[in-house]
Amino acid sequence: MSDFTWSYSSLKEYQNCPKKYYELRIVKNYVFQDTPQTIYGKEVHKALEDYVRSNTELAKNYERYKGLVDNLIAIPGDKYCEYEMALTKEKTPCGFEDGNRWVRGVCDLLIVDGDTAFVVDYKTGSNRYPDPKQLRLMALMSFAHFPQVNKVKAGLLFLAHNQFIPEEYKREDIDKSWGHFLGPLTRLDHSYNSNTWRANPTPLCGYCPVKSCEFNKT
Ligand code: SF4
Numbered sequence: 001m002s003d004f005t006w007s008y009s010s011l012k013e014y015q016n017c018p019k020k021y022y023e024l025r026i027v028k029n030y031v032f033q034d035t036p037q038t039i040y041g042k043e044v045h046k047a048l049e050d051y052v053r054s055n056t057e058l059a060k061n062y063e064r065y066k067g068l069v070d071n072l073i074a075i076p077g078d079k080y081c082e083y084e085m086a087l088t089k090e091k092t093p094c095g096f097e098d099g100n101r102w103v104r105g106v107c108d109l110l111i112v113d114g115d116t117a118f119v120v121d122y123k124t125g126s127n128r129y130p131d132p133k134q135l136r137l138m139a140l141m142s143f144a145h146f147p148q149v150n151k152v153k154a155g156l157l158f159l160a161h162n163q164f165i166p167e168e169y170k171r172e173d174i175d176k177s178w179g180h181f182l183g184p185l186t187r188l189d190h191s192y193n194s195n196t197w198r199a200n201p202t203p204l205c206g207y208c209p210v211k212s213c214e215f216n217k218t
Pocket of ligand 1: 199202210
């Protein structure tokens, strides 16, 4: 494989539109622009991180999430907020900024209780198209970083919808789990090797920062 690094969001961006991936992440002709939704998401993540880590009082407009998060705090085990994990190409743990890193990700809340870990991803947007695949990657990285963990109970927590979408992963299925990423990673590798980055136009092109793209009509 080529010498690229990846995260769940970068791989997803590539799958959505290779051309956008190229423009934003390789030649960096454009930068990702925050939207009111992404700013809100960052603020909520920070508020929940501070609440779980240091019991910092939640701002008035986030108090409605307190009950949901209190349920997570009540789970026994060591709690890691916004926990950074990275792996080398050999899938061994390494530092988040390590020059040999291959993949990395940040877990919103990781709880390790003996041989069981809980991985929680806070969602501040719509629950219409839940995407649990990112939980699988977090579980794989948790297995590598915490060798005593044999089972990961994971979930997407859609805060505004009071909805928790659970998933479960077992250490014995690690190889099968990595297989879920093989297809897109192979395509990404091919794009790097051949330097081909095709456009994948959708009705959302108007929101894309790549203004030079022929499909961006804004
Ligand atoms: S405008 Fe659409 S097709 Fe063009 S780069 Fe952006 S997402 Fe891709």
